[in-house]
Amino acid sequence: MKIAKLLYDTSERNSDLLYLGKFVAPDAFLAMEVGGKRIAVLSRLEYGRAKRESAFDEILSYETLKDDARARFSKDDGLVGIVRLLKERYAVTRFLISEDCPVGFFRKIETLGVEVGPLFPERQHKSEAEQNAIAKSNDIAKKGFRLVQKILKESKTRGNKLYYKGKILRSEFLRQAIEVEALQNGFSAQHTIASSGEQSADPHCVGTGPVYADALLVVDIFPRNLKTGYFGDMTRTFLPKSPSTQQLKMYKAVEEAQILAIGKLKNGVDAANIHKAIEAFFEKAGFHTTQTEGFIHSTGHGVGLDIHEHPRISKTSPDKLQAGHVITIEPGLYYQSVGGVRIEDVFAITQHGFVKLS
């Protein structure tokens, strides 16, 4: 029984493929892992670059394989012919493809013997190098927060608005400034959130329009290293110069909730229990949760080559935290009348505790 993991996608979109070959390519290509060997099939447009840059052990020419397959099977059926040829050459019994493999490709190769399942569950466990890469991405997030802090400090208040260099300070300006700075450091910070006041009560609202002088400002930055693909993920909430009692109370509750959650991080702990402890804490502190307000998202998630990956720290999570897991801890509270508060950091679980990667 020789099982080959088979992938067909772009490595921009498919993190398993990026994990396998450490090669960023904009067009879909075929790759396989069999008997510990990593093999890629690349067209002449990518062949040379992959030889130089990728971690594949063997790089096969798409054009040559296509000709070989046509000769071997006396017909031209493109990718399918190549997969048939690979099956023969590497004596593969069955292929394993991932749940996110395109159904069109699956149906073309189905008759060759295909199972569907997770390809690299070991991706959850990050090596020291991977943990360092994530920490470096968080350094870029921190640069973003310092930039926001500087802009807020240099802004002047007129009425309920902030003015930066004579212009109304807008979420769009903050987001762009953060994203440009990230790009200048070799990182992509797409979908950065900088949401003020009412908008911050909607955790996914990226923010548009004025940053209000008397409102909470939620800034969530998740920079991705353009070379390695590893994400960072941090959130800070900026209080207005003269915060209201309510804003302060909410901020402190979230801060305490995060400390409470961090205190529970260790090898073997039930992720769901961490989430439930935060829920209970907020309820006890008087911050009730409804369908639309309160603590309306999970406590955290794995982060790596995908911004959201296993394990999950939520009410229904079946996961236990294990050494090598890298997760966010990001409690938050959201009320239309006050706005949102979220504080997010990243931690690696170790045998005997955790390390902060943010």
Add this chain to the structure above:
Amino acid sequence: MKIAKLLYDTSERNSDLLYLGKFVAPDAFLAMEVGGKRIAVLSRLEYGRAKRESAFDEILSYETLKDDARARFSKDDGLVGIVRLLKERYAVTRFLISEDCPVGFFRKIETLGVEVGPLFPERQHKSEAEQNAIAKSNDIAKKGFRLVQKILKESKTRGNKLYYKGKILRSEFLRQAIEVEALQNGFSAQHTIASSGEQSADPHCVGTGPVYADALLVVDIFPRNLKTGYFGDMTRTFLPKSPSTQQLKMYKAVEEAQILAIGKLKNGVDAANIHKAIEAFFEKAGFHTTQTEGFIHSTGHGVGLDIHEHPRISKTSPDKLQAGHVITIEPGLYYQSVGGVRIEDVFAITQHGFVKLS
């Protein structure tokens, strides 16, 4: 027979989903088109924003549907339950999913009656608004070329290298300058190519290291509007200050090839014939093509919400160009000893000819 088009993906990754709902969301969600009605199922995190921003006719609450499905079918099977419920409520006979739908999702809903096929072939035909959006993205590419021109003009030559503001001018610097400028205009210009000399002979090499004073410089910019998702796609090749006879000859051949191809653009023409004409032209001009050198890519491709989409202008393309198609024309020549030349513009086919969108 009531067929519902069904999608489950992120609209960042899935252009069909973006096309349907004109709503950019970072997490996967369920959407359906049935009887001309566009329906999305969104969690409380996206519900409000979708109501305000999207083009969906109906937005259903994921949480409510999940409860309804559990009550109706007396079990909690997540997404599948919701799809079953939708099938019942909208009297759907069969679902149509796309070839790129994740196989995991397909296998969960397979028993409900599912066909696999193209969802929106009409995406190939661009409306005036879509053509304008593409032209605007090309305006950003043009800004990039002007920036490169300015930097080259202000650079000084020492030996075979260029120096800009006292530092060796590098591909990385050019690419970043272009990408930052695009971002400042609300566009993403990921994977911009600025490759000099030998590297430019590899059409997909994004470029690293020095820009050489005596070499060809290929700059390929494909900016995507961060709001609408429409791409532009243009390439310019910059000649050195004192080009060699060979460089000049190659540049002129590519220029002429592009003019030749553009002259063939009209409603009803066979795409493959355009490609073959360019191949013949290059051969006749003495530029031979092997497996790795010469005219080693296709003449062009459709561009829209995906950077590469139908129709294709290649040797084996079955497509006929039709009014409303928006395509690139990008002949190129690549030789290790000389470098690469590519010139790329974008055109919309009309009833009686074409319009240039770049």
